[in-house]
């Protein structure tokens with residue numbers, strides 16, 4: 001039985017990896033998992049103490065006291081990460097010590113003295129679209145949540161980490177801008193567009209992207225003559241607008257938008273030609289009825 005359950009679990013993990021690789025692109029998932037795992041096993045063979053670490057569940061911190069095994073022996077990735085962290089500490093943290101000391105006391109994007117903060121960003125989990133890298137947000141400037149396909153579910157869908165983060169950013173941090181950032185070649189949107197709506201699925205990814213179904217239906221209705229890739233480009237933007245409307249289904253968001261204390265923006269990062277499109281929801285012109293329209297203003301195209 002033990003063998004069977006271990007085989008089952010291995011096979012589900014392979015399936016999951018294959019599904020994830022399909023959706024996020026094979027470069028991201030498969031090559032890194034196995035080599036890292038094998039390297040770790042290799043280090044156990046070379047160093048029995050590593051096996052003891054695994055068997056006794058001693059924390060790495062306890063082990064490092066004995067100076068073995070060091071993190072560097074487990075993976076080169078962490079050596080590079082450590083180098084980057086120490087670079088950040090020297091070049092950013094210590095060079096702007098006063099600013100980082102203030103941030104250590106309280107997280108206040110609103111009071112950031114660099115960008116006048118005020119932002120909460122909802123972006124895709126895709127590794128190519130980090131808003132801090134693309135839009136230059138520095139620590140303390142933006143409260144960020146990232147999920148597959150940068151979706152905002154409507155209020156009635158119930159709790160998710162995305163609306164928990166929204167609640168904190170809007171009601172506690174009192175951010176003044178919500179920015180939903182989508183991007184080109186989004187694997188989550190492709191999964192949504194390829195999804196057979198009638199099939200019940202156990203995939204967490206497919207269940208999640210189903211949140212974007214209204215955007216998919218609107219895309220199918222207006223761009224059915226296009227091929228799948230072109231439909232996906234269309235849906236990437238349509239789903240951003242649907243998320244902007246979904247934000248208004250949260251009473252504490254709508255109230256603030258109505259009172260001009262909060263603005264809702266969309267953004268689209270095209271990483272093929274490196275352009276960024278930005279627009280703002282026009283509250284008065286937008287409707288929340290099913291399949292209602294999203295009226296926008298202040299559209300800008302950065303290239």
Ligand SMILES: [Zn+2]
Pocket residue numbers: 124125126148149150183185186187188189
């Ligand atoms: Zn994406």
